[in-house]
Amino acid sequence: xxxxxxxxxxxxxxxxxxxxxxxxxxxxxxxxxxxxxxxxxxxxxxxxxxxxxxxxxxxxxxxxxxxxxxxxxxxxxxxxxxxxxxxxxxxxxxxxxxxxxxxxxxxxxxxxxxxxxxxxxxxxxxxxxxxxxxxxxxxxxxxxxxxxxxxxxxxxxxxxxxxxxxxxxxxxxxxxxxxxxxxxxxxxxxxxxxxxxxxxxxxxxxxxxxxxxxxxxxxxxxxxxxxxxxxxxxxxxxxxxxxxxxxxxxxxxxxxxxxxxxxxxxxxxxxxxxxxxxxxxxxxxxxxxxxxxxxxxxxxxxxxxxxxxxxxxxxxxxxxxxxxxxxxxxxxxxxxxxxxxxxxxxxxxxxxxxxxxxxxxxxxxxxxxxx
Ligand SMILES: Cc1cc2nc3c(=O)[nH]c(=O)nc-3n(C[C@H](O)[C@H](O)[C@H](O)COP(=O)(O)OP(=O)(O)OC[C@H]3O[C@@H](n4cnc5c(N)ncnc54)[C@H](O)[C@@H]3O)c2cc1C
Numbered sequence: 001x002x003x004x005x006x007x008x009x010x011x012x013x014x015x016x017x018x019x020x021x022x023x024x025x026x027x028x029x030x031x032x033x034x035x036x037x038x039x040x041x042x043x044x045x046x047x048x049x050x051x052x053x054x055x056x057x058x059x060x061x062x063x064x065x066x067x068x069x070x071x072x073x074x075x076x077x078x079x080x081x082x083x084x085x086x087x088x089x090x091x092x093x094x095x096x097x098x099x100x101x102x103x104x105x106x107x108x109x110x111x112x113x114x115x116x117x118x119x120x121x122x123x124x125x126x127x128x129x130x131x132x133x134x135x136x137x138x139x140x141x142x143x144x145x146x147x148x149x150x151x152x153x154x155x156x157x158x159x160x161x162x163x164x165x166x167x168x169x170x171x172x173x174x175x176x177x178x179x180x181x182x183x184x185x186x187x188x189x190x191x192x193x194x195x196x197x198x199x200x201x202x203x204x205x206x207x208x209x210x211x212x213x214x215x216x217x218x219x220x221x222x223x224x225x226x227x228x229x230x231x232x233x234x235x236x237x238x239x240x241x242x243x244x245x246x247x248x249x250x251x252x253x254x255x256x257x258x259x260x261x262x263x264x265x266x267x268x269x270x271x272x273x274x275x276x277x278x279x280x281x282x283x284x285x286x287x288x289x290x291x292x293x294x295x296x297x298x299x300x301x302x303x304x305x306x307x308x309x310x311x312x313x314x315x316x317x318x319x320x321x322x323x324x325x326x327x328x329x330x331x332x333x334x335x336x337x338x339x340x341x342x343x344x345x346x347x348x349x350x351x352x353x354x355x356x357x358x359x360x361x362x363x364x365x366x367x368x369x370x371x
Contacts, residue, residue, distance in 0.1 A: 009034050012353055013188045013198040015176055017041075017169075018048035019151050019158075020333040021204030023346025024353070026158040029165035031354040036196055038170045038188055043159055044152040046206040050229040050307025052249055052261050053339035054242045056094055056146045060107055064364040065318055068341060070113075071361070073145060075343035079154075087154040088254040090240065091147035095127060097140035098246035105141045114145045129238035134245070134294045148242050148251045149339055158346075170196075178203060178330060180216060185329035200329045200353045207310035209320070209334040213367075218324055220334065220370055221315020226269040226308070228279060230287050232258045233304040237295055248290035257304060260291045269308060277308045312336065321345055321365040322352065332367055 010033045014025040017039030025037040039045065055076055057069035073091075080089040095118070096104070108115035119139045124132035126142075159169050174191015178201055187197040203212055210222035234256035242251040250260035265287045270278040288301040312334055314320050319335035331353055335341055348359040 010199040010354060012200050013196045014202045014204060015188050016204035017043040018046045018206050019155055019342035020338050020345055022155045022158045023342050024202050024349045025167060026162040027346045027350035028354050029162050029167035031350055033354045035167035036170060038173045038176055040173060040175055042171055044155045047311055048151040048155060051151050051339050053149045053151050055149060055340050058143060068361060072340045072344045079343055085157050087157040088150035092240040093142055093144045094146035094242040095140055095142050096244040097136055101141045114143060116142045118142050129296055131294055131296050150254050151339060180327055183328060185327055202331045202333060204333040207312045209332060216327060220320055220367055223313040223315045224310050225313055226266055226271055227311035228265050228269050228306060228308050229259055229261050230284055230306045231304050232301050235299055243294055245294050248287060250291050260287055262287060279308050319365045320367050321349060321362050325368045
């Protein structure tokens with residue numbers, strides 16, 4: 001990319017301090033761009049700070065989405081091997097049971113996704129932290145290549161990479177907006193009114209993306225939902241894998257805690273008119289109860305904290321990644337699978353923003369698909 005002021009290092013402003021923004025910012029800086037990351041509050045203050053962050057390609061996805069997710073897993077494997085990284089990435093597998101899981105296993109075998117069918121006895125032997133009695137008679141699906149990431153620690157590491165590559169991080173910048181003139185992006189205005197001039201801007205504001213694009217006259221269908229992640233204090237659980245069961249999904253967290261969510265508990269969260277959330281205590285207790293039922297010894301679980309807010313979900317369920325049509329220099333990152341895609345999407349977007357060459361791997365995910 002050529003700078004509008006004629007020099008060779010493009011000025012890139014990334015708006016949003018979640019995993020997609022920080023990953024792209026760090027990788028754009030590594031490619032030589034002058035990068036400023038700006039976000040309203042703290043880093044990981046949005047969905048990335050309260051994500052289950054199960055790393056997987058476990059669904060029946062279109063081939064191009066499956067490929068991108070698999071590349072996402074590969075990038076985590078490489079990142080986990082970095083000796084200097086403080087990010088917590090664990091690739092110890094995922095165990096799943098419930099309706100449709102056997103069909104999922106057959107599909108995964110057809111497409112070559114690593115998958116094993118475990119009987120109850122297998123679960124008892126190989127995953128002793130799981131209560132094998134909770135596994136259905138027919139067994140459960142184990143995906144050995146899956147795992148989880150602690151996104152705040154990853155974001156912290158990526159922000160350090162960004163600064164080490166000469167970039168800048170500006171937190172507590174208030175509600176920022178993209179500045180456009182004559183059909184081209186020119187910068188980002190912070191909450192206090194300063195304008196950070198840019199040759200390219202990445203809009204990576206999570207659940208706020210569709211609204212920000214609508215303000216610029218661009219429509220991206222939105223299926224964003226409420227989300228709730230409950231965290232226990234440190235507990236003696238022995239769990240290493242991610243568990244996806246009919247009533248709860250859970251995984252270990254770095255400090256010896258467990259984190260968990262479920263579709264039914266999300267549905268019980270109420271978003272008030274002023275944008276705050278009401279989380280019934282019975283919902284939190286119910287989730288903790290469900291988690292205890294799938295763990296060996298049925299430990300007493302309590303709530304240390306919970307994160308509640310919006311979970312970014314594009315209207316068609318698929319990531320929205322790349323240049324925004326009609327607004328030169330503006331790029332977007334908006335995804336439901338931002339944890340799994342965090343590293344690979346950042347890498348590919350950084351390549352497009354800095355080098356100007358479209359990645360064929362992102363061709364199916366362009367915002368232009370919405371017309
Ligand atoms: C409960 C839950 C479970 C999940 N489970 C999984 C999973 O298992 N696997 C998976 O892959 N993904 C999962 N996800 C999704 C994944 O966590 C998200 O896709 C990802 O974290 C989104 O990252 P982001 O960078 O797009 O947005 P965010 O992390 O939301 O970051 C956006 C940032 O932009 C800031 N911002 C917004 N508007 C402005 C503005 N105008 N000015 C300045 N700053 C602004 C926000 O404060 C925030 O810090 C889950 C999410 C949740 C909530």
